[in-house]
Amino acid sequence: MASETTADAIVPAARDGRGIWGFTRPQLVALLVLAAMLVAGPYFLYPVFLMKLLCFALFACAFNLLIGYVGLLSFGHAAYFGMGGYIAGHVAKVWGFTPEVAVLAGAVVAGLQGWVFGWIAIRRAGIYFAMITLALAQMIYFFCVQAPFTGGEDGIQAIPRGSFLGSMGLSSDWSMYWFVAGIFMIGFLLIHRIIHSPYGQVLKAIRENEPRAISLGYRTEDYKLVAFILSATLAGVAGGTKALVFGIATLTDVHWAMSGEVVLMTLVGGLGTVFGPVVGAAVIVTMQNYLAEMGAWVTVIQGGIFVACVLAFRRGIVGEIANLLRVRL
Amino acid sequence: MDEIFGIPAPLLFGQLLLGLINGAFYAMLSLGLAVIFGLLNIINFTHGAQFMMGAFAAWMLLEWAGLGYWWALLLAPIIVGATGVITERLMIRRLYKLDHLYGLLLTFGIGLIIEGIFRNEFGSSGLPYRIPPQLQGSWDLGFMFLPIYRGWVVIFALFACLATWLVIEKTRLGAYLRAATENATLVQAFGVNVPRMITLTYGAGVGLAALAGVLAAPIYSVNPQMGSNLIIVVFAVVVIGGMGSILGSVLTGFGLGIVEGLTKVFWPEASATVIFVIMAIVLLARPAGLFGRG
Incomplete structure (x- = not known):
């Protein structure tokens, strides 16, 4: 039946060799462009918009680690993103810790949650995996509606940005921007490093042919679980950072619609491409910004973009470009 | 009969009845999902939106065409099922050769479109739909008052599930369906028009969701979001039951509805999450689900 698997659709034939740090030459060019845009961005665009974009880009990259490189579609990533936001908000506001500690705390809790949920969910694969992760995320949503520390419908409001390492104040959007850009870059490079490590190669082997990976002696369940935890942790980092940027953590970020959004971003950008999720996040966040007043039409x-992507555009933007140039991006 | 386990009896039976009603919807929706999954190998994420369309179809038939509940019960599943047939023909059909995840993503996107359109047209607040005059009032059962409409929903849903089971297990059409679920290529080689059967199966599954929507219209207010939260619970129900058996889905649906109702009595805070917790426990003990194969 599956003559074209997820993997076939996303990975173009690569004829380029390895470059520096596991980046191929085209990827290095793209990385330089990305870095240049990160530095130049706030001179041209509103920093808060860029920070929002970067948070979602990191979120999408974390999600892509699972779908693109292990072939697992998690439909409940909002649970880690939103929980990261709540924890970071609580740690920064109620406990008064510095922003980097708050984000780290959000990441750790999201990671632990990913550990438990991943442990349950990897018992099934394919669409069951998607349904299970969605259901577990819905459980977290209801938990957040009721738990006292999340503030229910109000969320956690007026979260202070604090000062980085207790000395550099982040209250201005400019300084906060560099903090967010730093977190994004670290997360982005970390994911790239993971994918190109020997561990990442095993993940790809599992995606391509799990029975064969098992027969080669790999404990694939462990590999998948670690990937799940890493993905959840990074989603928590993204969520925690977003909470600090906007000073608010709400139910929107744990709602299933958010899980759908991150799937959409990654799909639009290109599943299984390194830069795809960043481009996809940029497209979707920009679209939401310009169409905000259109209400439910968004x-x-x-939904229309979902349908179009699935029916006609499965490689996504970056995937199509990579295919056109016959490189790996 | 005033108190059971220290709980006032009317409260207990009232929640049990609510649980049974929720269970009826879980059963009908998970049944539709299982039938569609069996043949199409996709999880129909649009199912919640189609349930909602069923309720709206009933409302529109009444408001715009003057056709009441009984007509809606007949026409709404046909109308919404027809939209399902069109969707399958135009879009879902193109994905059968691909990874099943794409089917999930496509139907999710279609669900978003439908929900968004209805939200634009009708807003987020609910529209009222009256209980038909024949089913108003309530019976005095001695230990509680049973609103007739609620009893009707439970009985009708049981009947609809039973009818579906009979069609699939006892008729020639059902035999083709089961055969095609096992091996579509072979059935096609015997001269059965499998693509058409797939289309009609999808339409029937969608129609079942719409039928549940009509039943739900007088109980819940008719609103665009009524399907999306329900469908996630139904996914959990499907994971718990496993999609291997028709009766399994029905039993799991009703059973979990009752468990949820009882939780509302004994530990109200946990009632929203209890089904998900059960899902986690079942996955740890029996990953294939209670009635699943393999």
Whole structure:
């Protein structure tokens, strides 16, 4: 039946060799462009918009680690993103810790949650995996509605940005921007490093042919679980950072619609490409910004993009470009 | 009969009845999902939106065409099922050769479009739909008052599930369906028009969701979001039951509805999450689900 698997659709034939740090030459060029845009961005665009974009880009990259490189579609990543935000918000506001500690705390809790949920969910694969992760995330949503520390419908408001390492104040959007950009870059490079490590190669082997990976002696369940934990942790970092940027953590970020959004971003950008999730996040966040006053039509448009991507555009933007140039991006 | 386990009896039976009603919807929706999954190998994420369309179809038939509940019960599943047939023909059909995840993503996108359109047209607040005059009032059962409409929903849903089971297990059409679920290529080689059967199966599954929507219209207010939260619970129900058996889905649906109702009595805070917790426990003990194969 599956003559074209997820993997076939996303990974173009690569004829380029390895470059520096596991980046191929085209990827290095793309990385330089990305770095240049990160530095130049705030001179041209509103920093808060860029920070939002970077948080979602990191979120999408974390999600892509699972779908693109292990072939697992998690439909409940909002649970880690949102929980990261709540924890970071609580740690920064109520306990008064510095922002980097708050983000780290959000990441750790999201990671632990990913450990438990991943342990349950990897018992099934394919669409069951998607349904299970979605259901577990919905459980977290209801937990957040009721738990006292999340503030229910109000969320956690007026979260202070604090000062980085207790000395550099982040209250201005400019300084906060460099903090966010730093976190994004670290997360992005870390994911790239993971994918190109020997561990990442085993993940790809599992994606391509799990029975064969098992027969080669790999304990694939452990590999998948670690990937799940890493992905959840990074989603928590993204969520925690977003909470600090906007000073608010709400139910929107744990809702299933958010899980759908990150799937959409990654799909639009290109599943299993390194830069795809960043481009996809940029497209979707920009779209939401410009269409914000159109209300429910945004949902319709997002659904339309979903349908168009699945039916006609499965490689995504970066995947199509990579295929056109016959390189790996 | 005033108190059971220290709980006032009317409260206990009232929640049990609510649980049974929720269970009826879980059963009908998970049944539709299982039938569609069996043949199409996709999880129909649009199912919640189609349930909602069923309720709206009933409302529109009444408001715009003057056709009441009984007509809606007949026409709404046909209308919404027809939209399902069109969707399958135009879009879902193109994905059968691909990874099943794409089917999930496509139907999720279609669900978003439908929900968004209805939200634009009708807003987020609910529209009222009256209980038909024949089913108003309530019976005095001695230990509690049973609103007739609620009893009707439970009985009708049981009947609909039973009918589906009979069609699939006892008719020639059902035999083809089961055969095609096992091996579509072979059935096609015997001269059965499998693509058409797939289309009609999808339409029937969608129609079942719409039928549940009509039943739900007088109980819940008719609103665009009524399907999306329900469908996630139904996914959990499907994971718990496993999609291997028709009766399994029905039993799991009703059973979990009752468990949820009882939780509302004994530990109200946990009632929203209890099904998900059960899902986690079942996955740890029996990853294939209670009635699943393999």
